[in-house]
Amino acid sequence: MTTPTDSFYRHLREWFTVFLPRQRGASPRTITSCRHTWNMLLAHLADTRQVPLSQITFTILDRACVIGFLDHMRTTRGWTATTYNQRLACIRSFFRYAATAEPTLAMHLADLNGIPQLKTPATPTVRYMTTTAITALLASPDASTKTGLRDQFFMILMYDLAARDAEMLALTLGDIDTKRLTVDLIGKGSKPRRLPINTETAAHCRRYTAAFHADFDPGQPLFYTIHRHRKTSMSDDNVARFLRQHAAKARESCPEIPEKVHPHMLRHSRAMQLYQAGMPLALLTEWLGHADPETTLIYAHADTEMKRQALAKATSGISTSPPAVPIWHNHEDIIQRLCGLTD
Structure with missing residues (x-):
């Protein structure tokens, strides 16, 4: 007789060994990233709910559990909104696969679909050290x-x-x-x-x-x-x-x-x-x-802002001329390209 625990780990194993590499054609790096996500999630679940790994089921991995995991990692690991959303997408991907393979599990996917993604910054920022x-x-x-x-x-x-x-x-x-x-x-x-x-x-x-x-x-x-x-x-x-x-x-x-x-x-x-x-x-x-040359523009954008700030400090109290209009003023296509950049 198949137990809920057997069902969970059977689907998880098939997701990693069959669906991701063969059906989806995911790269080894993507699979490794997914594996890290699930390792962290299961470890967090075992620590916070005191549930042995051998007894984890779909029911235990509910919305509150996943939100608690993501929020904990955001606080302790400094996950950005982008990382948060990527990890959430990875977890949902598995539940979507499981619901397709076993329709009775669709209720668990619907539960996780209620978790909202975080808003990512509208303007790309580059955090770097001197x-x-x-x-x-x-x-x-x-x-x-x-x-x-x-x-x-x-x-x-x-x-x-x-x-x-x-x-x-x-x-x-x-x-x-x-x-x-x-x-x-x-x-x-x-x-x-x-x-x-x-x-x-x-x-x-x-x-x-x-x-x-x-x-x-x-x-x-x-x-x-x-x-x-x-x-x-x-x-x-x-x-x-x-x-x-x-x-x-x-x-x-x-x-x-x-x-x-x-x-x-x-x-x-x-x-x-x-x-x-x-x-x-x-x-x-x-x-x-x-892969996309426009991705590298985030460094040019950041450097321009740095120079603009330095110029503003150097000329503070000296010039009364109005500030220069940014080159992207009234050019929404440029703004959209910049805001859509990711690394």
């Missing part, structure tokens, strides 16, 4: 310890490449060439790109590999944890955790470091530095692996 803050953050780990050496190299490499968190975690030892000073990344849509690194980053890499990859197997994950005596790719939760720890430590001597630092902020910070140093937007688009 070079002073970046310098303090990268110097925070104690490189004399093995863990500190790993954390420092991860942040240095991520900043140098302006890479996404998932791109970093997908790197293998063979993807980095310290002689040619290049790194091969696999971006969104499984699109490869090769980026340069500087000599200092290459030196950090050699110290790191000497400590963590004595056997030098090119196929091993560059950044890993030991699980059941095997090297497995490090999780994004682990990266977020040590980044918060080092940011808190560095903030004691450098107040410029924001209160909430997340991995993607390193990517934004490097991109802004490259743009401010004169890198053309077309080249920056290729560097960042953006």
